[in-house]
Amino acid sequence: xxxxxxxxxxxxxxxxxxxxxxxxxxxxxxxxxxxxxxxxxxxxxxxxxxxxxxxxxxxxxxxxxxxxxxxxxxxxxxxxxxxxxxxxxxxxxxxxxxxxxxxxxxxxxxxxxxxxxxxxxxxxxxxxxxxxxxxxxxxxxxxxxxxxxxxxxxxxxxxxxxxxxxxxxxxxxxxxxxxxxxxxxxxxxxxxxxxxxxxxxxxxxxxxxxxxxxxxxxxxxxxxxxxxxxxxxxxxxxxxxxxxxxxxxxxxxxxxxxxxxxxxxxxxxxxxxxxxxxxxxxxxxxxxxxx
Numbered sequence: 001x002x003x004x005x006x007x008x009x010x011x012x013x014x015x016x017x018x019x020x021x022x023x024x025x026x027x028x029x030x031x032x033x034x035x036x037x038x039x040x041x042x043x044x045x046x047x048x049x050x051x052x053x054x055x056x057x058x059x060x061x062x063x064x065x066x067x068x069x070x071x072x073x074x075x076x077x078x079x080x081x082x083x084x085x086x087x088x089x090x091x092x093x094x095x096x097x098x099x100x101x102x103x104x105x106x107x108x109x110x111x112x113x114x115x116x117x118x119x120x121x122x123x124x125x126x127x128x129x130x131x132x133x134x135x136x137x138x139x140x141x142x143x144x145x146x147x148x149x150x151x152x153x154x155x156x157x158x159x160x161x162x163x164x165x166x167x168x169x170x171x172x173x174x175x176x177x178x179x180x181x182x183x184x185x186x187x188x189x190x191x192x193x194x195x196x197x198x199x200x201x202x203x204x205x206x207x208x209x210x211x212x213x214x215x216x217x218x219x220x221x222x223x224x225x226x227x228x229x230x231x232x233x234x235x236x237x238x239x240x241x242x243x244x245x246x247x248x249x250x251x252x253x254x255x256x257x258x259x260x261x262x263x264x265x266x267x268x269x270x271x272x273x274x275x276x277x278x279x280x281x282x283x284x285x286x287x288x289x290x291x
Contacts, residue, residue: 004034004083006102008095008123011065014108018138019069021145021283022106023076025136028175031103033073035084037066038094062086091123099131104285109139109277128277129258129269134168134287137277140248144282147252150178154255155185155244155272156218163218165257165287170222172253172285173229181232182219183247185240186211211235241275248280255285 007022009015019035026033039062066084073082087094099105107128110121128135138145154169166182173180186207212235223231236243248254256273269277269286276284 002029002031003101003103004032005029005104005106006034006036006095006098007069007106008091008108008127009035009037009065009069009084010091011069012108012110014110014121014138016069016072016108017145018106018108019073020076021136021138023073023080024147025106026080027077029103032081032083034098034102035066035069035073035082036094036098037062037069037084037086038089038091039086040088040090092126095123095127096131099127099133099135102133104134104136105131106136106138109137125269125277128273128286132260132288134285136253136283136285138283139277139280140282144248144250144252147176147178149250149252150176151181151251152176152178152253152255153181153183153244153247153251155240155257156182156215157240157257158214163221163257164289165255165285166218166222168285168287169253169255170226170229172255174226176252178252179230179232181234181247181251182215183243184211184215184233184235185238185243186235187237187239208235208237241272244272244276245279245281248276248282248284251282253283253285254280255287257289258286260288260290 005022005026007018009019022033039058063086066086070082070084073080095105105127107124108121109124124137128137143149152169152173154166156166169180188207212233215233215235219231219233244254244256254276256276258269258273273286277286
């Protein structure tokens with residue numbers, strides 16, 4: 001039995017967009033959907049005796065948020081099995097715990113109460129940087145969120161990392177019936193400076209060939225396991241985060257890996273994933289890879 005797709009909800013517009021995206025994703029993958037709303041009211045209300053029959057306002061609000069999001073999900077696709085929970089914890093802790101029994105976590109790019117103009121909500125950033133399962137932050141324009149471009153992009157890192165991201169991206173492309181665009185960024189070493197243009201072109205060509213060869217090597221198993229997926233490979237000169245930000249404008253999803261080191265505390269998120277989560281023009285999937 002497949003694990004559910006879990007969505008963090010808080011009633012904000014951003015989380016409602018995440019619910020819509022997650023319903024469509026659950027339908028494509030044949031997964032159930034679990035909506036999680038974190039609220040600390042029980043922690044404080046539960047410790048005090050109550051002789052009244054009125055429910056705390058915080059409890060009423062929490063239950064309303066969870067129920068209204070669940071109703072929205074059912075209306076969007078009645079075929080998707082939907083459940084909802086109100087958990088007595090802070091949002092980050094609740095979602096990180098839920099990650100252990102999730103196919104993936106889905107979150108909006110900003111939550112309720114986030115500072116106006118903030119590029120990415122603190123909850124989404126913390127969860128993407130620490131979760132043990134893939135985390136999708138739903139952002140970008142409506143055409144990107146709706147899957148209008150028929151293209152999933154995966155950023156390919158070194159051959160020793162990012163294989164989990166590649167597998168995730170291929171599965172996404174296959175279930176969507178769309179093209180997989182595999183991108184490897186390359187750069188010339190800072191010490192490599194050649195004045196003669198022909199020599200410079202030869203050096204650039206050598207770097208591009210190595211990047212292309214690495215692409216072929218990293219993708220080999222996934223290509224064999226997903227023969228129906230059309231794959232486009234591209235080796236591009238430039239910083240990886242800028243290259244992927246450029247291609248996000250006409251993508252339905254960008255997938256990147258994030259190395260997780262055993263026993264390491266704090267955020268584990270590389271520069272590329274961090275930049276995409278803040279600035280990408282489409283949803284971003286961060287897939288953990290054990291170092």
